[in-house]
Amino acid sequence: MNKVKIKEIFESIQGEGPYVGYKQLFVRFCNCNLKCNYCDTEFSDNGNYIELNPCELADKINSYNNIHSVSLTGGEPLLSADFLKELLPRVNKKIYLETNATLAEKFVEIKPFIDIVSADIKLESATGIKGSYKFHDKFFENCRGVETFAKIVFNSNITDEEIYSCCILGRKYGIELILQPEMNGDVMAVTAEFASKILDKFLEKYEKVRLIPQVHKFLSIR
Ligand code: SF4
Numbered sequence: 408m409n410k411v412k413i414k415e416i417f418e419s420i421q422g423e424g425p426y427v428g429y430k431q432l433f434v435r436f437c438n439c440n441l442k443c444n445y446c447d448t449e450f451s452d453n454g455n456y457i458e459l460n461p462c463e464l465a466d467k468i469n470s471y472n473n474i475h476s477v478s479l480t481g482g483e484p485l486l487s488a489d490f491l492k493e494l495l496p497r498v499n500k501k502i503y504l505e506t507n508a509t510l511a512e513k514f515v516e517i518k519p520f521i522d523i524v525s526a527d528i529k530l531e532s533a534t535g536i537k538g539s540y541k542f543h544d545k546f547f548e549n550c551r552g553v554e555t556f557a558k559i560v561f562n563s564n565i566t567d568e569e570i571y572s573c574c575i576l577g578r579k580y581g582i583e584l585i586l587q588p589e590m591n592g593d594v595m596a597v598t599a600e601f602a603s604k605i606l607d608k609f610l611e612k613y614e615k616v617r618l619i620p621q622v623h624k625f626l627s628i629r
Contacts, residue, residue: 408460411490412437422623429475439482443534450482465497476501488513495520511545524555532564547580562589574613
């Protein structure tokens with residue numbers, strides 16, 4: 408059985424999006440296919456990681472109790488889709504996938520095992536990544552039938568065109584958009600007043616939008 412590199416496994420409280428406050432087991436996969444400007448996650452396979460096969464990881468996950476779900480996170484967990492296909496049928500917990508929503512075909516391979524998709528929409532103004540909408544569009548198309556919401560990290564550079572494009576995507580697939588102000592450490596990179604103004608701009612175009620900052624940063628937990 409193939410092994411995969413896991414950066415860390417830990418219990419914590421979900422700090423982002425509509426499931427904020429739920430206790431989860433986080434399984435962080437090494438490596439990512441993007442390089443967002445604001446990324447503060449240590450996911451490289453330099454330094455510390457553990458290597459596990461699907462049975463070993465499933466046994467570990469199944470030994471945890473009193474958690475809402477297992478968050479597959481990274482890095483980008485869909486880079487390990489072949490491994491996940493072997494792992495997930497062995498896991499007896501609800502599965503919550505955190506993804507950058509660019510690997511639509513990989514998602515299809517594990518879709519039957521996923522309960523909740525937390526998908527990013529990458530704004531060029533915040534991430535430095537150009538042309539991500541076409542990847543997100545394909546990704547959300549493949550998410551049909553699975554509970555899905557989109558997280559949008561933004562800063563003071565967000566443009567009206569970006570707001571428009573996000574709302575088009577949201578409306579096309581009926582998904583809730585979660586606006587998440589970029590953070591500098593445990594401080595928001597924009598003022599509460601600015602964030603509220605951006606929420607209003609979204610709401611002028613699409614009704615299913617919420618503003619939820621990263622709560623775990625305020626709690627000083629992972
Ligand atoms: S997709 Fe996520 S993990 Fe990858 S670089 Fe961007 S913020 Fe970091």
